[in-house]
Amino acid sequence: MSLTIPQIKNAKPRDRQYKITDGEGLFLLIHPNGSKYWRYKYRFAGKEKLLAIGVYPSVSLKEAREAKDDAKRQLRDLIDPALAKKEKKLAAKIKTENSFKSVAQDWWKQQKGRWVEHHANKVWKSLEADVLPSLGHRPIADITTPEVLEVIRSVEKRGAIDVAGRILQRCSAIFRFAVQTHRAASNPASELKGVLQTRKTVHRQALTRKELPEFLRTLREYDGHIFTRFALRLLILTFVRPGEVRFAQWNEFDIDNKLWRIPGERMKMGTEHLVPLSPQVIQLLTELKPYSRHCDLLFPGERSHLKPISDNTMIYAMYRMGFKSRATPHGFRTSASSILNEEGFTPDAIERQLSHMERNQVRGAYTQHAEYLPERTRMMTWWANYLDKLEKLTNDN
Numbered sequence: 001m002s003l004t005i006p007q008i009k010n011a012k013p014r015d016r017q018y019k020i021t022d023g024e025g026l027f028l029l030i031h032p033n034g035s036k037y038w039r040y041k042y043r044f045a046g047k048e049k050l051l052a053i054g055v056y057p058s059v060s061l062k063e064a065r066e067a068k069d070d071a072k073r074q075l076r077d078l079i080d081p082a083l084a085k086k087e088k089k090l091a092a093k094i095k096t097e098n099s100f101k102s103v104a105q106d107w108w109k110q111q112k113g114r115w116v117e118h119h120a121n122k123v124w125k126s127l128e129a130d131v132l133p134s135l136g137h138r139p140i141a142d143i144t145t146p147e148v149l150e151v152i153r154s155v156e157k158r159g160a161i162d163v164a165g166r167i168l169q170r171c172s173a174i175f176r177f178a179v180q181t182h183r184a185a186s187n188p189a190s191e192l193k194g195v196l197q198t199r200k201t202v203h204r205q206a207l208t209r210k211e212l213p214e215f216l217r218t219l220r221e222y223d224g225h226i227f228t229r230f231a232l233r234l235l236i237l238t239f240v241r242p243g244e245v246r247f248a249q250w251n252e253f254d255i256d257n258k259l260w261r262i263p264g265e266r267m268k269m270g271t272e273h274l275v276p277l278s279p280q281v282i283q284l285l286t287e288l289k290p291y292s293r294h295c296d297l298l299f300p301g302e303r304s305h306l307k308p309i310s311d312n313t314m315i316y317a318m319y320r321m322g323f324k325s326r327a328t329p330h331g332f333r334t335s336a337s338s339i340l341n342e343e344g345f346t347p348d349a350i351e352r353q354l355s356h357m358e359r360n361q362v363r364g365a366y367t368q369h370a371e372y373l374p375e376r377t378r379m380m381t382w383w384a385n386y387l388d389k390l391e392k393l394t395n396d397n
Contacts, residue, residue: 003028008056011036026068028056038064040071044080051081098183100143100174101136107177116265123170130155130167140178145188149195156196165196206331207323209339216391218321227299227309228317230288234298235314235329237281237384239336239354240273242315242329246308248298250289255282258377273355276377278384339386340379349375 003022011020013034021027025041038053053059053067071081104127112120134151135143148171155164171189178184207215216236222229235245244262253260260275267273277285285298292298295305314329333354340350349372 003061005061008036008061022061022065024068024072026053026064028064038067040068040081042071042075042081044075044082049080049082051085098140098178099136100138100140101132103140103178103181103183104132104136104174106181107174110177111173116267126163126167127170130163131171140175141184143175143188145191148189149192152192152196161196168192168196205325205327206334206338207327208335211326212335212387213390213393215321215323215327216387218323220391222317222321224317224320225302225313226291228313230284230291231299231309232314232317232329233284234281236332236336236387237278237284238275238380239333239383240275241333241355243311244273246299246311246313249296250292250298251296253277253285255285258282267355271355274371274373274376275353276373276380278381280384280388281380336383340383343382345379345382346372346375348372349379352376353379 003020007020008028011028011030013030013032015032017029017031019027019029019039027039027041029037029039031037036056038056038059040051040053042049042051051067051071053064056064059067074081074084108120108124108127111123115123131151134154135147138147148168151171152164152168155167168189172187172192175184175187175189179187219229219232231245234248235242238245238260240262244266247266248260248262252262255277258277260277260281262273262275264272288298292300297305297308299309301307301309318324318327318329337350337354341347352372353376
């Protein structure tokens, strides 16, 4: 005889658990604490087994009967319902553990050792802001290309074209990591190559060979703050990034070995960078020392000697010198690279001096170890002498 709702509701707990049957193997097990559990008794491979269906009233009488009918269909197909449920539960657990957020965290933890802390935090914050709200909870193996595209388009819509490109790169790296760790079969982000909106490339203006003499003459005659003149001079002699000049400290300079050791935490890729010092740079440091010898920084700011000159100091000076829209402090890297390549210096040495890390990990490991220091030392001395010749041309004229 089938159960009714009133029967189920009125089934009171007893000292020992008991059951009331609904027929065809389905019954409700009532525990002494009053809990009521649906169970389905069946036989599989000659053995009597039980399938746990759920707890009443979370699982209604109707739902319990539907679950029983599903189990009977599985039995007809020679499938053990209890085992199938266990496998389904395990699959669901694996999907949860392999959510996009979980895999992204594993990828980020692996990568952050190669990055400076600031950059690592910036990468994770970008994922938290633009990706995880939409994809974080999703099993990474189930995410489709259209879903990734929707995330990218939402970033593009707010006009953040460059950010959209970086987001796509990071998503692709996470999916690639998932494939490599056997948590996904494919990389849906890789299908989106070329789909991004493009922004017209604005290259940082760089001075040509013909324009360098004019700049050197103007810098020599510039009547701005002495730290600004020295900073620009050091920048063009070493062609490091402007921020590396701004935050330069006296203890980084090994005059005896003629090396500037920029610590990894200040470098874009988190690796110590060596800059061979030409005689001209050593002379510059000697002349600068009296002005900032009581500070850790070579170029302390006016308001606080604990902070460097502003990040706009050098570019505003170049504006006042008449080079607005013609050159930027960062552009000296381009000028030096172009001229040194034209002069036949080893491209690898030039790239290493620019602190461009080799993308290929094997070659990168060799390049970083070798450092090309002898070649770079010769190259940096040639560059400083070349600038002296250009400046001498302006004096002769």
